[in-house]
Amino acid sequence: MCRARRKLVKKQQRKRRRQKQAKERDKLEEEAQNLRLLQPDYQKWLQKQQEMEEFQRLVAEREHQDAEECWLRCEAIAQRQFRIDEAKRRREQEEVDRLQREQAKERAEREETQRKQREEELRKAAKAAAEFDAMMESMAEYLNNPRVEKPPKHLLRVMETQPGERPCEFFSRTNCCRYGHACTFNHRRPMLARILLIRHFFNHSMLREQRTHKEYASAEEHLELTEQDLRSDYDEFFDDAVEELEKFGQIVNFRTVRNTLEHLRGNVFVEYTNERSALRAFTSLQGRFYASKRLSVEFSNLKTWRGAVCGT
Template sequence: MGKHKEWRKIVKRERRRRIRTQRAKERDFNFSYTDEDQDLLKEQEALELHRIEEIEKQNNIENEKWLQAEVIAMEQWKKIQIKKEMLRQKHIEQQAKLKLEWEIEKQRREKEKERLMKIEEENRKRQEIFMSNLEKFLNGDLTQLPEELTVLYETRPDCDECPFFVKTACCRFGDECSRNHKYPGISKVLLAENMFGHFGLENANSNEYDTDIMLEYEDSDTYKDFKNFFDDILPEFQKFGKVVQLKVCNNFEKHLRGNTYVEYADIHSAVLAYRALHARWYASKQLTVRFCQISSWNNAICGLQTRRRCPKGRTCNFLHVFRNPMKPSYDENRHSERQERSSRSWRWSESPERKPIVSPRRSSPKRTDKNDERYYRHRDRSRHESRSYRSSHRKKNS
């Protein structure tokens, strides 16, 4: 029996221990915080919540900012695209415009070429008729001068006559001039355009006020060469008849530069000279000789130049001429003696080819109304100054 008691004791003790453990577990399980703890917990929860809210808020703000930046970027991109498109369109338009202009220019050039060819053809025909009439005239076949030999050509028959052309037989605008240029068929005066070519003239300073340095210093190279030129050409011109006047221009203006005017005593001599010298070669240049009408040398030659007072200087549109070393009508025999003395015949050469120069007309700078005004104004002033100089001069003398 003792053993049973022992065993019961153990069982009871075990049961108590189990209950204790169980209760402890239950106690642990049913642990309840104090109010203070509860508040703390709540506070912590609220803080956590607030933190999360703050983060979300920040995120939203960032998000918003990003969206706005995105919108701006999009707008900018669109603007750039529009600009690019505009530039592209502009480029296309410009290309089209350039192409159009090029086409127009091409057409214009073709038309101009046609026009010039037509003019050249007309001139060639006119020249042919002119030359055949000239031959008839020289052979004495013509009882009356045909119209082609009295007036060869008028540039603008309906317009006023160009005052420069009337006086000097030259005009800076050539036949583009807005006024009429009347070319005579034949006349006593021949003009060899730009015949006296000289380095001093080609390279003269157009603005130089002192107009005729070469006249003032008669031993200047240009003047010396002019004298040689004079001695060289005069006998050649005299071969065809009596030369009564010979004038060589030292103007700077291209339409007058080196122009050489020769007046014969009679028309027959002039025609012979024309036939022989037009298109002939001189000093490596093919001569363009034409008949011209100079009714008064005093009107053709700048009145102020002779007194070295021309304000236009080398750019004057009236003739500024070299002072001839002697009268062209000088006795021919004596002159040839002089020639022998100088024993020179420099530049006359047999023409390498006698290809006739067809157009009696020269190329000219484009005429503009503005140029015209200045040009014609100059004419009036120059004449006026010339006159006023003369009258004041007269007064002084009287």
């Protein structure tokens, strides 16, 4: 207990001594400060310090004001940019909506046009089917009724591929065209006529373009086909074809085109004495086969045989 008390007393004594020393130090500093205040140089220094502190305060206020103004400007710029972006986004969205509306309108118009086209095609198909049925009835009546001497006028009309266009001269002369349905000129073809055109009816290797391979260029001549072979094969074909075609009526002309061009090769023209015989042959030959090939038969309106056959 005594030791602790002494320890506490010593501690309090040290504390009082420190407090006393601190007071004396503060008193000395205060006296020194008072002495310095009386000195003109120190007063000038204090005044400068005050001026500097005031200047720093003003600078700080100015910087704060500038920073605030800069922030306000940045905020104003950001707000303006936001409004610009928002307006741009609205314009883009409006443009997208407009394009979508236009596309929807175009799609609707296209669908409506397609619907009308389908309806028109169905109407034309129905009309064509009705015309075809009426034509077939007329043909059947003309074939089966011997009292009707002349064919009905509506069976004698001419069909055109390009109405209003200039007639295809080659088709008018030969009833054939290398361009077929793709020809831009007008092909006039009769619904009924005394002449039948059977495309590629006669088939022979000598009518195809001859391209002799160099390996066989020196082959013996007696091993190759000759004009005599072509004539012999054609005579056999002629006898066979005429015998079959005469079942439908009397034949006036039987002409075969000798030409290596693909659209003319082996075409056969058969002319009957009247349209009834030609129509009977036409209806009977449709869909039939000859030499493993399906026959393609149509009516022809040739003007002269020389233009159709000679020189081709």
